[in-house]
Amino acid sequence: MTNSENDHNHLYRNKMILGPMVRIGTLPMRILALQYGADLVYTDEIIDFKLIKSKRYVNDALGTIDFVDDDGVVVFRTCSLEKDRVILQIGTNDPDRAVIAAQMVEDDVAGIDINMGCPKSFSIKGGMGAALLRKPDLVQNIIRSLKAKIRKPISCKIRVFDSLDSTLNLLKLIEEAGANAIAIHGRTIDERPRHPNRNDYIRAAAYTLNIPVIANGDSCRINNYEDMKIFQEKTRASSVMVSRSAMKNCSIFDPSNMIKDVDDVIKEYLKLAIRYDNTTGNTKYCILQMLGNMQEYGIGKLVAGARDLKTISDIYEINDYYENICNSRNLYKQISIIPTSI
Ligand code: FNR
Structure with missing residues (x-):
């Protein structure tokens, strides 16, 4: 492994991470999470088409970089405060489009993530999100294309299969294609928050893979920083990603366990x-x-x-x-x- 690949993997090691959340993970929430102590923050999922149709502007009045579509809608707003810590999550089903979208933002973000876990019908019908889990060749093509053309680290976020073996097989394919990290939500496409998170699957993945595994899905049990450390310990994952608990009270990232009102x-x-x-x-x-x-x-x-x-x-x-x-x-x-x- 080259030095730069090592650095790319290192970005995701031993980190407390704000997970991607549609509509929640916009700039103010990401900066808030960083202020409280999060190490990395994921954007909400941005569909490749939308990004490709937008244009990049330097917004001097706000001190931000804006990607704005023809209707004036800001598709992605970012700023220097998060530049080295923001991971932009793309929704895609096509290697070429994924590369074009990633090229547009690569100088403004720390890394690119591919959503391979969204179970919503919009994603599945479009062959994106969790639909990718059943298309390992396409998954590898997307990752390989991004790795060939993008200088920043590339990660994926997946859900598990009912079978642990199938899950590990897919994870190995993702690693083999060159991904620098994998976030694992320990539920299948059909499972909901009331179903227990399969922490044993995440632990098995952490033992099996060489790249950093990011544990996700245990928000029901995460009320503060200490709980995140327990989740990390339980899963032996390199890092922890928290979504719903952070949405409700972002101060959970405070390493001193000081939960704010x-x-x-x-x-x-x-x-x-x-x-x-x-x-x-x-x-x-x-x-x-x-x-x-x-x-x-x-x-x-x-x-x-x-x-x-x-x-x-x-x-x-x-x-x-x-x-x-x-x-x-x-x-x-x-x-x-x-x-x-x-
Ligand atoms: C999500 N989740 C999600 N996942 C993803 O990969 N991309 C996304 O855009 C979203 N959007 C989203 C919005 C909202 C409102 C919620 C609650 C969740 C899933 C999320 O990141 C995470 O995987 C799950 O919520 C499980 O982790 P927690 O919540 O137990 O920490």
Whole structure:
């Protein structure tokens, strides 16, 4: 193995990781996770087509890099704070498209991940996500193509099969094709959160593979950093990836086990949403997930009814922060977004 392959694998060793979550894993949540102590953060899944159709802009007003489609929708927003720690997850079923999408972002991210675990019908019908698990040749082609053309580390995120042998066979094919790490959600396509996570499958994978294994799927038992270490120990995995527990309270990444009150976490999140001009819809969605059962009541109803970030900042009494950010942004008389070559 070359030095650079070693470095690529090393990126995923002994890390606490924010897992990919559609609509949740946008820039403010990723930065929040890093601030609390996460080592790596995955983006929400971005479909290759969408990325390919977007253009890269340097957004000086926000200090971000934006990938924006023809309708002005930001497909992916990132910034220098996360550059060495953000893994962009692509939804794909085609090696060439995967490469084009990855080439567009490779200078702005730490690594590229391929979603091979999403069981949603949108993914399966499109031959993406968990549909790939049944197409080992295509999986290898995608990984090999990415490894040949992309300078950054390449990882995959999979679900397990009912059979441990079949699971290990697929994992070996993924390793053989050159992947630098594999995140394993210990459930089959048909299993739901109420089914136990197959931690023994993850442990078997960790024993079998040489590349780092990232254990995922045990959020029900993860309430703080110590629980993540227990999950790591139980599975003997190199690293741990947490999704749902982090969505509910991102301070679980704090290595000192200091879990913050959800209200405080929401305020920190909201400041980042304002700072990075996150859309109102996405900000509301994330806050409501953090509020959980509380979203039906009081503050939850207010957030659900809010029409803009200013209103939400009023609800959480951080209007001064909101005004300051708006004023500093106005210093850019013309908020000029300058297209750059890719
Ligand atoms: C997910 N998950 C997911 N997985 C993935 O590979 N790409 C994605 O975009 C998403 N999106 C997503 C959204 C939401 C709201 C949830 C709750 C989950 C699956 C997720 O990353 C993880 O594999 C599972 O939730 C199991 O891990 P936890 O939650 O037990 O830590």
